[in-house]
Amino acid sequence: MTTQQTDKIMRTVFVDTVSAALDEDPRIAVVTADISAGAFAPARERHPDRVINVGIREQAMIGVAGGLALTGLRPVVHSYTPFLVERPFEQLKLDLGHQDVGAVLASIGGSYDDPVWGRTHQAPGDVALLDTLPGWTVHVPGHPDEVEPLLRAALAGSGRVYLRLSARENGSALPTGEFTLVRKGSRGVVLAVGPMLDGVLAATAGLDVSVLYASTVRPFDHAGLRAAVAGATPEVVLVEPYLAGTSAHQVSETLADVPHRLRSLGVSRDREVRAYGTATDHDAVHGLDPAGLAVAIRDFFH
Template identity: 65%
Template sequence: MDTMRERFASVTSRLLDEDPRLAVVLADIGVDGFAGAARRHPERVVNVGIREQLLIGVGGGLALTGLRPIMHTFASFLVERPFEQVKLDFGHQGVGGVLVSAGGSYDWPSGGFTHMAPGDIGLLDTLDGWTVHVPGHPDEAETLLRHAAAAGDDKVYVRLSVQVNAAPRPVDGVGFRTVREGRGGVVIAVGPMLDNVLAATEGLDVTVLYATTVRPFDAAGLRAATGAADAADVVIVEPYLAGTSTRFANEALEDRPHRVLGLGVGRQELRRFGQLDEHLAAHGLDPRGLRERIAGFVPARTGQ
């Protein structure tokens, strides 16, 4: 199976052939994947070198000319380092584009903290009008990339990851999808966290929702999943900073008694490289860690 980044390069290269409005801007990351597209469309595949602020600035400039730019590099260099340019060159100027990241929270542990971005979604939450997709499988990434490329002049962030679920799920770029139904609470699994959440909640009487589009937050979907219960218990499992989406769940359920538990990446930096699975376990995002915390939070009854 190809990775999400490999699928991104192949799909976007085909989209460049199909849509003369699209352009790709790179910062020395992922250049090889676009070598063929660059030969065919040298005016619409631009590598600015290791200049991430310029990456966003060039993308904003292309958007002002009527093109739809797709900008790509590691999340820490795409959202965090050039955040002022994201805020001004897209938000302030009122233009749209697509940010496609790699690296996630700790996809490449040996790269160190400079190549980790667990706070990227939280940072974008300080801005207005961004759609955020977090696919959990390369097939889902392709669908969501196509949505993003065709999304008019919207501002879209697509967060790619090395961690993937074993099988893709149908995604539509809008709301949450019900994967399992129960009565003892609702667990929202974001993108690549789904398989671990399903393993962790096996035998628990909970509803599991799958979220690959997290902004806008599907408040209606969450309300429907909690049903007419007098009170609601909600757990959100995200592959980035713990608690990033709890505010949105609280707002969705503000008219009824509820509790929300946000699980995700901790704020304390892990200073050992390790491997991806070791980072998941250290943050309690492996099946065992999730089972302990979810079972300790939702009503203690098992499915029948």
């Protein structure tokens, strides 16, 4: 994974796209809890009734979004990952899920994008936590150019969508939606999620394996994985930028009738890193840097 390789970053694309959508679609409303509230100041001047900052009240932020959705609006809610998913989880469950109303949640910070802020701003379990609730679509773009098409589709819809933005990115954008076959091989399949792709491609150089790319993980593209496995040995390595094994049950469901082997790589479930450092340092600790990925993947396919 690399950091901000282009002149665009995902959060900037997000703010620009939502600000434009506020001008175009009277259903769109934005709810923040101080984080990035300033980025929406110009939009707030144009639409003071549909750009709401609740202050440092994350549970209220989701409750307000649920109320807006009940009136027919399409709320967009934005904050750091732990303040968007973990702290107000009960409100996600009740004010959105139990009420069966939709919203677009867009997080920043990822698993540990900004380790300078410490553990309070880290949430590698976000997608796994949302996975306990039904009806969520989850997007994990790997490049700023993937953000707008995913976000535009989410804004036009009515469901519950989680858009996991990151400061980490691949060198180039790929089509969004179904899984994309990036490299064809016969030994097995490596499924790279979002910004993990470049590291996976480096780690698998010279290996006879297929590499699949996913920017959308819920719903899971069962047909895409089955098609890739059909032309290869039924061995799968799942590489995710969040909690290791988050989508392991989806892989197992896809291949329920096919004897297979699975290795899940991601942020460790067995340890909490209590140091600050850089995001690259954290990658190395969790074996998610290209060198660590190469060791794990090559050992699996040995």
